[in-house]
Amino acid sequence: xxxxxxxxxxxxxxxxxxxxxxxxxxxxxxxxxxxxxxxxxxxxxxxxxxxxxxxxxxxxxxxxxxxxxxxxxxxxxxxxxxxxxxxxxxxxxxxxxxxxxxxxxxxxxxxxxxxxxxxxxxxxxxxxxxxxxxxxxxxxxxxxxxxxxxxxxxxxxxxxxxxxxxxxxxxxxxxxxxxxxxxxxxxxxxxxxxxxxxxxxxxxxxxxxxxxxxxxxxxxxxxxxxxxxxxxxxxxxxxxxxxxxxxxxxxxxxxxxxxxxxxxxxxxxxxxxxxxxxxxxxxxxxxxxxxxxxxxxxxxxxxxxxxxxxxxxxxxxxxxxxxxxxxxxxxxxxxxxxxxxxxxxxxxxxxxxxxxxxxxxxxxxxxxxxxxxxxxxxxxxxxxxxxxxxxxxxxxxxxxxxxxxxxxxxxxxxxxxxxxxxxxxxxxxxxxxx
Amino acid sequence: xxxxxxxxxxxxxxxxxxxxxxxxxxxxxxxxxxxxxxxxxxxxxxxxxxxxxxxxxxxxxxxxxxxxxxxxxxxxxxxxxxxxxxxxxxxxxxxxxxxxxxxxxxxxxxxxxxxxxxxxxxxxxxxxxxxxxxxxxxxxxxxxxxxxxxxxxxxxxxxxxxxxxxxxxxxxxxxxxxxxxxxxxxxxxxxxxxxxxxxxxxxxxxxxxxxxxxxxxxxxxxxxxxxxxxxxxxxxxxxxxxxxxxxxxxxxxxxxxxxxxxxxxxxxxxxxxxxxxxxxxxxxxxxxxxxxxxxxxxxxxxxxxxxxxxxxxxxxxxxxxxxxxxxxxxxxxxxxxxxxxxxxxxxxxxxxxxxxxxxxxxxxxxxxxxxxx
Numbered sequence: 001x002x003x004x005x006x007x008x009x010x011x012x013x014x015x016x017x018x019x020x021x022x023x024x025x026x027x028x029x030x031x032x033x034x035x036x037x038x039x040x041x042x043x044x045x046x047x048x049x050x051x052x053x054x055x056x057x058x059x060x061x062x063x064x065x066x067x068x069x070x071x072x073x074x075x076x077x078x079x080x081x082x083x084x085x086x087x088x089x090x091x092x093x094x095x096x097x098x099x100x101x102x103x104x105x106x107x108x109x110x111x112x113x114x115x116x117x118x119x120x121x122x123x124x125x126x127x128x129x130x131x132x133x134x135x136x137x138x139x140x141x142x143x144x145x146x147x148x149x150x151x152x153x154x155x156x157x158x159x160x161x162x163x164x165x166x167x168x169x170x171x172x173x174x175x176x177x178x179x180x181x182x183x184x185x186x187x188x189x190x191x192x193x194x195x196x197x198x199x200x201x202x203x204x205x206x207x208x209x210x211x212x213x214x215x216x217x218x219x220x221x222x223x224x225x226x227x228x229x230x231x232x233x234x235x236x237x238x239x240x241x242x243x244x245x246x247x248x249x250x251x252x253x254x255x256x257x258x259x260x261x262x263x264x265x266x267x268x269x270x271x272x273x274x275x276x277x278x279x280x281x282x283x284x285x286x287x288x289x290x291x292x293x294x295x296x297x298x299x300x301x302x303x304x305x306x307x308x309x310x311x312x313x314x315x316x317x318x319x320x321x322x323x324x325x326x327x328x329x330x331x332x333x334x335x336x337x338x339x340x341x342x343x344x345x346x347x348x349x350x351x352x353x354x355x356x357x358x359x360x361x362x363x364x365x366x367x368x369x370x371x372x373x374x375x376x377x378x379x380x381x382x383x384x385x386x387x388x389x390x391x392x393x394x395x396x397x398x399x400x401x402x403x404x405x406x407x408x409x410x411x412x413x414x415x416x417x418x419x420x421x422x423x424x425x426x427x428x429x430x431x432x433x434x
Numbered sequence: 435x436x437x438x439x440x441x442x443x444x445x446x447x448x449x450x451x452x453x454x455x456x457x458x459x460x461x462x463x464x465x466x467x468x469x470x471x472x473x474x475x476x477x478x479x480x481x482x483x484x485x486x487x488x489x490x491x492x493x494x495x496x497x498x499x500x501x502x503x504x505x506x507x508x509x510x511x512x513x514x515x516x517x518x519x520x521x522x523x524x525x526x527x528x529x530x531x532x533x534x535x536x537x538x539x540x541x542x543x544x545x546x547x548x549x550x551x552x553x554x555x556x557x558x559x560x561x562x563x564x565x566x567x568x569x570x571x572x573x574x575x576x577x578x579x580x581x582x583x584x585x586x587x588x589x590x591x592x593x594x595x596x597x598x599x600x601x602x603x604x605x606x607x608x609x610x611x612x613x614x615x616x617x618x619x620x621x622x623x624x625x626x627x628x629x630x631x632x633x634x635x636x637x638x639x640x641x642x643x644x645x646x647x648x649x650x651x652x653x654x655x656x657x658x659x660x661x662x663x664x665x666x667x668x669x670x671x672x673x674x675x676x677x678x679x680x681x682x683x684x685x686x687x688x689x690x691x692x693x694x695x696x697x698x699x700x701x702x703x704x705x706x707x708x709x710x711x712x713x714x715x716x717x718x719x720x721x722x723x724x725x726x727x728x729x730x731x732x733x734x735x736x737x738x739x740x741x742x743x744x745x746x747x748x749x750x751x752x753x754x755x756x757x758x759x760x761x762x763x764x765x766x767x768x769x770x771x772x773x774x775x776x777x778x779x780x781x782x783x784x785x786x787x788x789x790x791x792x793x794x795x796x797x798x799x800x801x802x803x804x805x806x807x
Contacts, residue, residue, distance in 0.1 A: 009670070037657055038653070038654065038655050038656070038657055041652055041653070043499075053659070053661070054670060054671070057657060058657065059652045059653065059657055059658050059659075060657075060658070060659040060660065060661070060669075061499065061502065061652065061659075061660045061661075062659075062660065062661040062662055062663060063495070063498065063522075063525055063660075063662050064521050064522065064525055064662055067491060067492075067495045067521075067522070069495075070487070070491065070492040070494075070495025070496055070498075070499070071495050071496075071498055071499035072499060073485075073492075073495070073496050073499060074457070074459070074495065074496035074497060074498060074499025074500035074501070074503070074507075075499040075500065075502070075503050075652060075653070076499075077457070077483050077485070077496070077499075077500060078457065078483070078499070078500040078503035078504065078505050078653070079503045079651075079652070079653035081653070082652075082653050098488050098489060098492070099488065099491075099492055099495075101488070102487075102488035102492065236483070239478070240478035240479070240481075240483075241478075243478040243479040244479060245479040245480070246475055246476050246479060248438075248615070249438040249439070249440055249444075249615070250438060251436045251437070251438050251615070252436060252437055252438065252439070253436055254435075254436060280610075281439065281610060284439050284610055284612070285439055287612075288436075288437050288438075288439060288612060291435070291436075292612075293437065293611075293612045294437075294439065294610075294611065294612045295609060295610065295611045295612075296439075296609060296610040296611075297605065297609050298608060298609070299549070300549055301549060302464065302548045302549055320611075320719075321719040321720065321722040321723035321726070321797075322719050322720045322722075322723045322794070322796070322797055323605065323609055323716070323719060323794065324720075324793075324794045324796060326796060326798070
């Protein structure tokens with residue numbers, strides 16, 4: 001069998017480092033599996049474990065600290081046939097903790113080898129997420145304040161279907177690695193090792209001590225029965241294949257003549273939950289049925305079902321530049337919250353402006369023509385009032401006509417929603433001039 | 435002409451699909467979320483992949499992996515997400531990974547206002563990478579641009595192997611507009627150039643000092659190395675200062691020397707104009723309205739709408755500004771791109787109008803500045 005190791009770039013680890021042993025063991029595992037170099041990608045993290053990709057004749061991807069699992073996920077989704085092996089230290093596991101949790105939950109077919117030597121070796125031996133509190137390291141007393149993380153317990157509880165903890169000095173480590181790579185799903189190996197350059201300068205740690213400590217911990221032997229489930233990529237492709245193809249957005253035929261031939265600007269002042277934005281969209285589509293150009297600019301808070309909701313719609317026979325509205329043709333006062341947000345608008349309104357005012361909504365004094373409607377009396381729910389106000393607009397032959405509105409509803413809705421919206425605009429009483 | 439109704443964000447998603455994008459990963463954030471939703475709607479049924487990352491860092495990380503496996507990739511976010519993308523943007527710059535990044539800008543700083551627009555990230559997009567190498571930033575004005583500039587963004591990412599940003603804005607992304615899909619000026623689709631098979635593959639070997647390395651996908655028969663470390667043409671770490679210098683020089687000049695090829699813009703020329711308005715993004719629409727009115731009144735005002743912001747299209751700006759006595763720069767922030775205009779045109783009088791309070795800059799405000807002379 002041919003080694004995958006790059007003869008021109010031999011390992012450069014400190015004498016006695018477990019990483020070197022794992023490098024050679026990983027090579028043996030690849031050989032045992034009968035793979036070719038191009039069937040493998042090594043995604044290496046940062047630090048000493050980040051050197052791995054340079055030692056092998058395989059595809060290689062070396063990114064940023066803690067993020068190796070994210071690149072690996074992209075590679076695996078794009079190339080499901082690749083064996084994707086991630087090498088990461090306890091440092092990368094700490095900084096990329098969210099990615100480890102997500103990878104466990106996702107169960108994409110990746111193999112994560114965590115080369116756990118209990119410290120940040122390359123930067124001078126600072127404490128990591130797995131450093132014991134009593135270790136003497138480059139972080140002074142800080143590691144005494146934190147509790148080390150049990151990677152395997154975390155991985156199990158996050159849903160990893162394969163979790164294996166073992167010593168980097170284990171005799172059959174190559175077989176263990178092979179077993180992890182061959183598992184179809186997310187496989188985590190927490191491999192304990194010795195960092196002679198930093199960790200064991202001031203801390204005693206031998207292979208026997210590692211074995212003794214591991215013997216006292218609950219065994220983590222690979223397959224986690226309760227987490228076994230379909231592999232993410234396979235599952236994704238199955239679900240994706242069942243998705244329906246999305247049609248092109250409807251092209252609206254110009255078939256009507258708008259009641260006014262010049263540019264019209266409408267402001268809907270309402271509150272969240274009144275379907276103000278949907279009504280604005282319908283008004284736009286109604287404009288398209290008359291061959292007009294249109295824009296809809298919306299304003300609302302981040303809250304859902306609370307707060308003002310405002311929609312500004314422009315319909316014009318010409319191209320629309322600026323999308324804001326300074327002097328509207330129509331203001332529809334649907335709710336107090338919307339009116340209060342734009343109070344300053346009213347004092348500028350001229351007598352040519354139409355204001356449709358719903359009963360119960362008070363508006364500042366202004367020169368505009370006021371048209372009062374009482375939707376409450378008509379039994380029209382709050383969620384329907386924005387749409388009902390468009391029916392009033394259409395009946396008044398302002399901006400749109402009833403046939404434009406009906407055509408827009410037929411574009412926007414289907415089935416029962418279409419039926420009920422057509423029924424609604426049919427039964428709206430248009431109110432009276434003040 | 436018959437129109438459809440579409441918001442800018444959906445047009446970006448549809449433009450991406452038309453450009454050949456088959457991999458999207460994102461994380462929900464207002465006002466960019468509907469790009470993710472549109473991609474989720476559109477991609478799976480055409481054999482594409484759409485993922486939601488555990489955070490923005492994962493989302494862009496997925497994209498970088500998939501891009502090096504040969505896919506056209508895109509992610510979309512807003513200012514807070516761009517902050518989290520930063521380390522991976524630097525990675526994509528240095529390791530020449532094609533990716534399209536959409537920033538639907540919202541009012542900052544920081545969490546800021548999720549549902550209010552601004553163009554406050556314009557300098558951040560350019561300078562938010564470690565190392566400071568150039569990136570490409572395109573700025574759409576309307577829904578048509580959202581579609582076509584997204585295709586151009588993919589073309590440039592493929593051609594130059596670099597991150598390309600589309601600097602949108604809540605006021606474009608979440609504004610619905612009439613769009614004539616059949617009437618759009620859709621560019622030819624560009625795909626990254628494969629490495630020549632004549633010589634042994636070196637992943638960062640370029641033909642010339644300004645050139646872009648040929649690409650081979652990770653996963654094919656020829657082994658590919660991608661690394662975030664400073665590397666030579668072979669993709670291995672290098673400590674040779676001359677080799678490092680050549681790499682840095684190439685990352686810079688491959689874009690700076692080519693900007694004339696992708697200087698997207700619109701000019702509205704008035705003969706013998708005294709004042710030149712310069713704007714971009716949604717604010718350019720107010721500027722267009724001002725130009726139309728000033729033109730009607732016979733006033734000597736021209737307008738330059740920039741759609742390529744970075745690298746700065748210096749030749750274009752100098753040429754258009756040549757005969758103007760005064761420049762008025764209008765942007766939806768506290769004064770970012772105006773610094774570039776001042777740098778390029780030190781001999782001109784430059785007036786500035788900026789605003790960042792969630793409201794659009796109005797034509798009346800711009801007119802006031804023009805008339806204040």
